[in-house]
Every structure is written in structure tokens, then in C-alpha cells.
Amino acid sequence: MSNDISSLHPVGVWKHFQRIARIPRPSGGEARIREFVVGFGASLGLETIVDDAGNVIIRKPAVAGMEDRVGIILQAHLDMVPQKIGGIEHDFENDPIEAVVDGEWVRASGTTLGADNGIGVAAILAVLESPAPRHGPLEALFTANEENGMSGAFGLRPGLLGGGILLNLDSEDEGELFIGCAGGLDATVKFDFEGKPLPLGYNGFVLTVGGLSGGHSGMDIHLGRGNANKIMNRLLQHGRQCHGLLLSSVEGGSLRNAIPRESSARVAVPRAGGEAFLQETAALAETINNECSATDPELSIAIEKTVVPSRIVDESAFAGLLEAISACPDGVVRMSGEIPGLVETSSNLAVVRSADGFVTVECLLRSSADSALQELGTRIGDLFRSAGASVVLDGGYPGWKPNPESRMLGIMRRVYRDCFGKVPALKAVHAGLECGIIGATYPKLDMVSFGPTIRHPHSPYEKVDIASVEKFHIFLEQVLASAPTVLS
Structure with a gap:
């Protein structure tokens, strides 16, 4: 070389x-x-x-x-x-x-x-x-x-x-x-939450998703590559439902027009169930790796013990965040009926990032049909608003x-x-x-x-x-x- x-x-x-x-x-x-x-x-x-x-x-x-x-x-x-x-x-x-x-x-x-x-x-x-x-x-x-x-x-x-x-x-x-x-449209979502002190009796962990293929959120969206934010959400949902996992912080993706390749989350799990959490999350990670092996052969999912976080996202906001991200459209929404092989409408769930007191979610929506683009924006807006978030749809271009x-x-x-x-x-x-x-x-x-x-x-x-x-x-x-x- x-x-x-x-x-x-x-x-x-x-x-x-x-x-x-x-x-x-x-x-x-x-x-x-x-x-x-x-x-x-x-x-x-x-x-x-x-x-x-x-x-x-x-x-x-x-x-x-x-x-x-x-x-x-x-x-x-x-x-x-x-x-x-x-x-x-x-x-x-x-x-x-x-x-x-x-x-x-x-x-x-x-x-x-x-x-x-x-x-x-x-x-x-x-x-x-x-x-x-x-x-x-x-x-x-x-x-x-x-x-x-x-x-x-x-x-x-x-x-x-x-x-x-x-x-x-x-x-x-x-x-x-x-x-x-x-054409395109930006959806910017904001969940406000009350940061709460973590109760006693928890262990701290860091979950990381990396090694995904990523790519252009328009040119590569039809390839079915893994989305780091969707994968992380799946891990967090399982941890919350089965092991009482609490969220301290999350950061996934970086740009609206890039399919997110990486995500990390700092979490807390009750000390009594720590080993079960590790074993079951490792098993789920293996399942996800197998599902993504054709499109993302370098995918890696890791769980590491870390210091116990001092504060967590309140339970209500955390639940709403997980449910909305799970339901949010990502990838191809509709193929063109006029040009064979062309994606008509898509969504890229590009960024999920927490900061002091709020979590921001950013999506880039695309469509060659203006009406379909507006409908998708309305659907995503309604979805996140029903989960308690504020939504701004802007940055549209023809x-x-x-x-x-x-x-x-x-x-x-x-x-x-x-x-x-x-x-x-x-x-x-x-x-x-x-x-x-x-x-x-x-x-x-x-x-x-x-x-x-x-x-x-x-x-x-x-x-x-x-x-x-x-x-x-x-x-x-x-x-x-x-x-x-x-x-x-």
C-alpha cells in the first residue's frame, strides 16, 4: 500500500x-x-x-x-x-x-x-x-x-x-x-427528564455497540445494515424488562446523514441480579450478531463493569424513550412504484444522545414524494409526542x-x-x-x-x-x- x-x-x-x-x-x-x-x-x-x-x-x-x-x-x-x-x-x-x-x-x-x-x-x-x-x-x-x-x-x-x-x-x-x-426533512426530538439519585444496591455497567458497517443514510439505506441506536435500544429494553436496568447516560450516532455505527450506554443493575444480567445480555448479543452477520460482520457488543453512576434517568421518561425508539421507523419505508429498485421513502434514526436533564433523538427522513415525506414526519412526530417528548420538524429541502x-x-x-x-x-x-x-x-x-x-x-x-x-x-x-x- x-x-x-x-x-x-x-x-x-x-x-x-x-x-x-x-x-x-x-x-x-x-x-x-x-x-x-x-x-x-x-x-x-x-x-x-x-x-x-x-x-x-x-x-x-x-x-x-x-x-x-x-x-x-x-x-x-x-x-x-x-x-x-x-x-x-x-x-x-x-x-x-x-x-x-x-x-x-x-x-x-x-x-x-x-x-x-x-x-x-x-x-x-x-x-x-x-x-x-x-x-x-x-x-x-x-x-x-x-x-x-x-x-x-x-x-x-x-x-x-x-x-x-x-x-x-x-x-x-x-x-x-x-x-x-x-427531498429530506429533519426530525429533532427532545425528552426532558428528572435526574434522580441511584438507590443503594446497584452495580454499574457500560454497554457498547460498535463495528457496524454504517454508510450513507440515503445511498445505503436499502442494504439493511444494522443501526447502532436500534440495537442499543433492544439491549436496554431487555435489561429494563428482565433485570430492572436503569439508565444513566446514552450516546449513539453522530450525524443525521450517516447510518449510526456506534453507541454506548452507562447503566445500573440491581446487585443481586448482576450475573444473570451479564449472562442473558451476552446471549442476546450473540443472537443479534447472528442476525446481522450478513450485513455487519464486524459488529461487536460488549458489557463491562464500571463505577456505579450517581444519577439516573427517571423511570417514566426512560420507559417512554425506549418504547418510542422501538416503534420509530428506521430504514426503507416504501420502494418506488415508478423506478424499479429505487427507494421512495426512508428514515434514519441517526442520533440518540443524553445530556443534563434531557435526551435528544435526531432522525433524517427522505422521500421522492413530497406527500409521503410530510406523512412520515407527521407519523414520527405523533409517535414521540405521545411518549412525552417535544418534536421539531424542520430543515426540509425539495x-x-x-x-x-x-x-x-x-x-x-x-x-x-x-x-x-x-x-x-x-x-x-x-x-x-x-x-x-x-x-x-x-x-x-x-x-x-x-x-x-x-x-x-x-x-x-x-x-x-x-x-x-x-x-x-x-x-x-x-x-x-x-x-x-x-x-x-
């Missing part, structure tokens, strides 16, 4: 990706990557601006003879999802990502790689820098905070962009062109309705066939591409999304296929050279 990706092809893309990977850029912490991109545009003498939402726009004039082509906007997002394997020391606010070559793939060591969407950013920088590709008027749009609310896309003002075509470089299957995406008659789509299908001898597949994606939001502000844009092959995004196992990056780059350059003079 080698840390040197500079010799990979296309050299320009990998050169820029290596630089980008070494710049910390978690969602909401894009200052350094924004500064880098702004400096890059200025170094080329190109018009470069930063808007009020933190987006960067760089404009490159058409090459000679291409001035009459419809302007193209190349779009990618600056931030990445920070996820790491338990035990790995990595500060995403300050530490660089070390990208390594591993056979036919590039990956990181124990953390997310940031190919989502660093490869898209790198490809745009390569186009801006190179004199080789033929193209009409170009605008490079680098959006902020895509992974944690899409605030950059939401803050994009009308009239700022002049192009008629938007190519989103944030898809993850080479050879497929995406023309639609799901989906992107497919347009199979798109002029640019037809051109891109022909270009791909000419380059690689086959017609690319047309897809919609069960994830929140920024196209839906940008399209709401710029409704006349002709939009298509594509990218190289990336596996396990939003997880520490993220990797990008080397050969697909070269095909992606070749295709991008040929598409730019084939821009039409009119869209109608």
Missing part, C-alpha cells in the same frame, strides 16, 4: 484531490478549503467571488470558437462527512486525511476519505487549470455545508449564476447519469423531479456511448443532491448529475475506484466540448 497517489491518472485530478484531502473541511468548518479554492481561482486570474452563504464561484471564459455555447455550471460541495473507526485518533477540524492506494481503490486509514465530494472539487479545479479541454462559458460553483443542511445551496441568490446547464459532480456510480433525487426529455441529457448519453461504447443508465437517487434546491432557485436550469464510483461514503470504509475517476474525467471533458448552442 502506498501514500503516493500523484502518479495516478488523470494526474491533474489526483494532484488536486491529494491537496484537498490534506485540508480539514468538516461540514461547518470549510474556512480553510474555501480559502484554498479562492486562492486557486485568483492564481489563474479568473473572476472569483464568495457569496453570503459561503459558496465560491469562479468564472472561466469560453475558449476561442466556443463563445456561442450555452454556459455550463460545474457544481460540487466543499465539505465532507467526518467519520472514524472507534479508537482511531483523528481531529477532523485540524488533521489532514492521508489518502492511500489500496489495489484498484484509493481510501483513507480508519476515517472517511472525502472523495464525496472531494473528487468532484478536484475535477473542477483540473478543468479550470488546464488549457486543453474545449468549452463554452464556465462557472464553477463550490457550495458550502452540503452534508449538514445544504445551507450553501439554500443561500444561493437568484441572478448570481448565468449558465443554462448545471452538471452536478456528486454522484457515486460511474456509467450512470442521475436526473432526480429525494426533491429534484426527473426530466427524461432534457436536451443536455440526450447529448451526454450520446457522448458517453461514443467514448465508451455503451449507453449510460438513467437513475434517480435516494439522497439529497443539491440539484433540487438549486433548481428551485433557478428553475430553467437543465441539470444532470454524474461522478466516479465511490463505495461506503459517510463511513470510515469510504473508497473511490481509480479507473472510474479516469473515465469520469474523460467524459467530463468531452461533455464540455459538446455543449449546445441552444437548449430548446
Whole structure:
């Protein structure tokens, strides 16, 4: 295995990706990557601006003879999802990502790689820098905070962009062109509880769930992978019902758009039943491991004795929390009746976290049907409110309705066939591409999304296929050279 990706092809893309990977850029912490991109545009003498939402726009004039082509906007997002394997020391606010070559793939060591969407950013920088590709008027749009609310896309003002075509470089299957995406909605739940002193006669334990595969809560939700919060809830329910378990604290998951991989809970169990609790919980853990063996072979469930906690969640709030999480939809809710194999509606029970006096539960809901999204939000809201919690539904963003008659789509299908001898597949994606939001502000844009092959995004196992990056780059350059003079 080698840390040197500079010799990979296309050299320009990998050169820029290596630089980008070494710049910390978690969602909401894009200052350094924004500064880098702004400096890059200025170094080329190109018009470069930063808007009020933190987006960067760089404009490159058409090459000679291409001035009459419809302007193209190349779009990618600056931030990445920070996820790491338990035990790995990595500060995403300050530490660089070390990208390594591993056979036919590039990956990181124990953390997310940031190919989502660093490869898209790198490809745009390569186009801006190179004199080789033929193209009409170009605008490079680098959006902020895509992974944690899409605030950059939401803050994009009308009239700022002049192009008629938007190519989103944030898809993850080479050879497929995406023309639609799901909308999303955040559900934030809060259980207030009275912290009580723990009575005498209890032992303290820590339950941990780890090693799950995790992944993107849109792209991977159909794979049926284990959810650490659901598994922990099952362990806690059994302990409470059978052994009088009491909860002191719980912390599971970290990001709404990542399937939760880890959870830990500090609990107390009556001393007289401690050995039975250990034996039966170990047996339940083995059962869960067997159930998840196909999707999560590295799942680990551990029980360790610890100091006795001083305070616990009151019994009523604890019972309501467990029952509501147990009943909360998680995973695929409904498959699309129009596009075979596409998830229509889903829920990711992403975060369960206690603090002083309350427990917060966060879910990300997705659907390509606005009515189904609202209905799911109502259902989850009613469920948690009936358990005594407060619920806020916000952060909603629109989906992107497919347009199979798109002029640019037809051109891109022909270009791909000419380059690689086959017609690319047309897809919609069960994830929140920024196209839906940008399209709401710029409704006349002709939009298509594509990218190289990336596996396990939003997880520490993220990797990008080397050969697909070269095909992606070749295709991008040929598409730019084939821009039409009119869209109608």
C-alpha cells in the first residue's frame, strides 16, 4: 500500500484531490478549503467571488470558437462527512486525511476519505487549470455545508449564476447519469427528564455497540445494515424488562446523514441480579450478531463493569424513550412504484444522545414524494409526542423531479456511448443532491448529475475506484466540448 497517489491518472485530478484531502473541511468548518479554492481561482486570474452563504464561484471564459455555447455550471460541495473507526485518533477540524492506494481503490486509514465530494472539487479545479479541454462559458460553483443542511445551496441568490446547464459532480456510480433525487426533512426530538439519585444496591455497567458497517443514510439505506441506536435500544429494553436496568447516560450516532455505527450506554443493575444480567445480555448479543452477520460482520457488543453512576434517568421518561425508539421507523419505508429498485421513502434514526436533564433523538427522513415525506414526519412526530417528548420538524429541502426529455441529457448519453461504447443508465437517487434546491432557485436550469464510483461514503470504509475517476474525467471533458448552442 502506498501514500503516493500523484502518479495516478488523470494526474491533474489526483494532484488536486491529494491537496484537498490534506485540508480539514468538516461540514461547518470549510474556512480553510474555501480559502484554498479562492486562492486557486485568483492564481489563474479568473473572476472569483464568495457569496453570503459561503459558496465560491469562479468564472472561466469560453475558449476561442466556443463563445456561442450555452454556459455550463460545474457544481460540487466543499465539505465532507467526518467519520472514524472507534479508537482511531483523528481531529477532523485540524488533521489532514492521508489518502492511500489500496489495489484498484484509493481510501483513507480508519476515517472517511472525502472523495464525496472531494473528487468532484478536484475535477473542477483540473478543468479550470488546464488549457486543453474545449468549452463554452464556465462557472464553477463550490457550495458550502452540503452534508449538514445544504445551507450553501439554500443561500444561493437568484441572478448570481448565468449558465443554462448545471452538471452536478456528486454522484457515486460511474456509467450512470442521475436526473432526480429525494427531498429530506429533519426530525429533532427532545425528552426532558428528572435526574434522580441511584438507590443503594446497584452495580454499574457500560454497554457498547460498535463495528457496524454504517454508510450513507440515503445511498445505503436499502442494504439493511444494522443501526447502532436500534440495537442499543433492544439491549436496554431487555435489561429494563428482565433485570430492572436503569439508565444513566446514552450516546449513539453522530450525524443525521450517516447510518449510526456506534453507541454506548452507562447503566445500573440491581446487585443481586448482576450475573444473570451479564449472562442473558451476552446471549442476546450473540443472537443479534447472528442476525446481522450478513450485513455487519464486524459488529461487536460488549458489557463491562464500571463505577456505579450517581444519577439516573427517571423511570417514566426512560420507559417512554425506549418504547418510542422501538416503534420509530428506521430504514426503507416504501420502494418506488415508478423506478424499479429505487427507494421512495426512508428514515434514519441517526442520533440518540443524553445530556443534563434531557435526551435528544435526531432522525433524517427522505422521500421522492413530497406527500409521503410530510406523512412520515407527521407519523414520527405523533409517535414521540405521545411518549412525552417535544418534536421539531424542520430543515426540509425539495426533491429534484426527473426530466427524461432534457436536451443536455440526450447529448451526454450520446457522448458517453461514443467514448465508451455503451449507453449510460438513467437513475434517480435516494439522497439529497443539491440539484433540487438549486433548481428551485433557478428553475430553467437543465441539470444532470454524474461522478466516479465511490463505495461506503459517510463511513470510515469510504473508497473511490481509480479507473472510474479516469473515465469520469474523460467524459467530463468531452461533455464540455459538446455543449449546445441552444437548449430548446
